[in-house]
Every structure is written in structure tokens, then in C-alpha cells.
Amino acid sequence: MAWQRFDGIPEFVLAAQLQSFTAAGLQLGVTSSAVGKGVSRLERRLGVKLLHRTTRRLTLTSEGETYLSSCLRVLEDLDDTEDGLATGQAEPRGQLRIALPGAFGRRHIAPALIALARQYAQLDLTITFGDRTVDMISEGIDLAVRIGDLKDDSELVARSLGEQHLVICASPDYLRRRGPVSTQAALLEHDCIVGWRRGARSTWLLRGPNGVLEEQEIRVRHELGDGEMMVQGVLDGCGLSQLPTWLVYEHLQSGRLVTVLDEFEGGGMPIHVIRPRTRYVQPKVRVVSDALVNLAKARPDVFLCAR
Known part of the structure; x- marks a missing residue:
């Protein structure tokens, strides 16, 4: 029966936490032998060893660590539910x-x-x-x-x-120095800043004339493994980058960054x-x-x- 699945769990949880069958027995009001037998029944039912027994203390096996975490989560959920029922509050x-x-x-x-x-x-x-x-x-x-x-x-x-959208942006200073970005092919001539990707081909997703997203080859100059540093690189005029709007919104609003190739903006x-x-x-x-x-x-x- 379903309720039998709880057999041995209180004994196991306390024994694992206290590292002792004797200490667990004292809290449960039973003998250390009864605690040990309860844990053994639980291990037989699960088909795995949960505790390493020595004469000095108990230690969790890797399976025991996983099972203890699940047991504590279930018991915590039960406590929360009972508290809510008792107080009538949510x-x-x-x-x-x-x-x-x-x-x-x-x-x-x-x-x-x-x-x-x-x-x-x-x-x-x-x-x-x-x-x-x-x-x-x-x-x-x-x-x-x-x-x-x-x-x-x-x-x-x-x-x-x-939804998150991606935009290609640059600093006004960079565009004054390097010229406008008016075509997709121009991305092969400009300095582009990307995140670090092991062995990945350097492309950005752009929307083609038929409305379908396509991969566009780019010329990569800087690879930065952090989004905040990518933004800083663009702000400092080091190149273009395709970034989510939530990361650059305030800079677009202030004018410190501007978007390019808006008509080819990538999907969300x-x-x-x-x-x-x-x-x-x-x-x-x-x-x-x-x-x-x-x-x-x-x-x-x-x-x-x-x-």
C-alpha cells in the first residue's frame, strides 16, 4: 500500500542527521536496534544501501545523500502544509x-x-x-x-x-570612426564582439527578406565570456554586438548606444x-x-x- 512507502523514513532521516542509531532511537522513543531494522527494511525496499555502518558512526552513501535530500524536501512540504492548515493562513x-x-x-x-x-x-x-x-x-x-x-x-x-529580443548595437563614436552598417554583408568588415564559444562558428541570427531567421557570418574581433563585459566593450567603442534588449535598454534610452540593421532584427x-x-x-x-x-x-x- 502507498502508506507503507513511509516505513523507515523517520528512522533513516534522524539516523543520517545524528549519525547514530542510538541518538535517533532516543528521539523516537525506541531502541537503537529498532532504528537499525527500520533503515534496513527501507534499504531492502529501495534496493540500495543508504548508510555506511561503522562502530564509531554512520555516514551516507551517494544514494543516501540523494534520498535524504528528497525526504527532507517532502517533510518540509508537509510541515508547511500543516502550518497553513493550523493557522488558516497562506x-x-x-x-x-x-x-x-x-x-x-x-x-x-x-x-x-x-x-x-x-x-x-x-x-x-x-x-x-x-x-x-x-x-x-x-x-x-x-x-x-x-x-x-x-x-x-x-x-x-x-x-x-x-520575451527576449536581440538587437545589434554600437556606440555613436564607433560608427563615426568606422562608418555606417547598412547591409548584412557589412558585418564581415566591422569589428564584432561575441561571447566566448568553444569551436562554434561565429554567426548572428538575422531575419531575411522572407521573414525567416538566418545565420549571418560576422567578423569577430573580441570574444568576451561575460555579458556585462560585452556591453562595456560596445560602450567603449570596441565594436558591434548582438545583445538582448534587457541588457542594453538603459543605454539605448540614454543614447550611449544605438541600434543598427533594425530591419533584420533577430527573433525573440x-x-x-x-x-x-x-x-x-x-x-x-x-x-x-x-x-x-x-x-x-x-x-x-x-x-x-x-x-
């Missing part, structure tokens, strides 16, 4: 694990999350930044913001935040907030997800890429 509480894209997350998402945490005293944030696609289920991520097309994944729920990439599909959406997940949707509506310059 206030977000507990640890929320969020994965954000690097530069975009640091610049436009994280400040809003920090402000939200100040509003909710019992909401604890764990935020990671990076541009790889995380496995939300196996890595225990509650929410993620993702830029790009999403795979058809029945285990995830996505809410749209907007969707921005979503995603979460694992569950029957019960915890208050902390719902409140933060709603806050990000509201943030996107309030900042069309960032999330809808208006210029």
Missing part, C-alpha cells in the same frame, strides 16, 4: 530553491526576490545563477526562470513572463517561470510565482522588450 514560509539565468537573474529577478523576502519574514531563499538547464526534479528546485524554448515536459508547469526567445507539477502548490511557490508575473507586467521594457 503566508509563504520555509526554504524556496530558485534557479535563475546568470546576468538576467542577477540584474532583474534577484532584487525583486530579496524585496519579497523582506516582506515575508518566514520565507528563506536559496538562489543559484547559471545558464545551464537545471533538472528541477532531481536537483530539488522549486522555481526556475528560463529564457528560450521549453521542451514538452509533462512534469513541469510554465507561466509566461514575456520566450521567458518563463517554471515549477514541478504537483497537486498542491505551496504558498511560497504560488506567492513568488505570482510576484514574478506581476513584475513582468510592471517592466515591459525588460520582459516584453519594448524599445
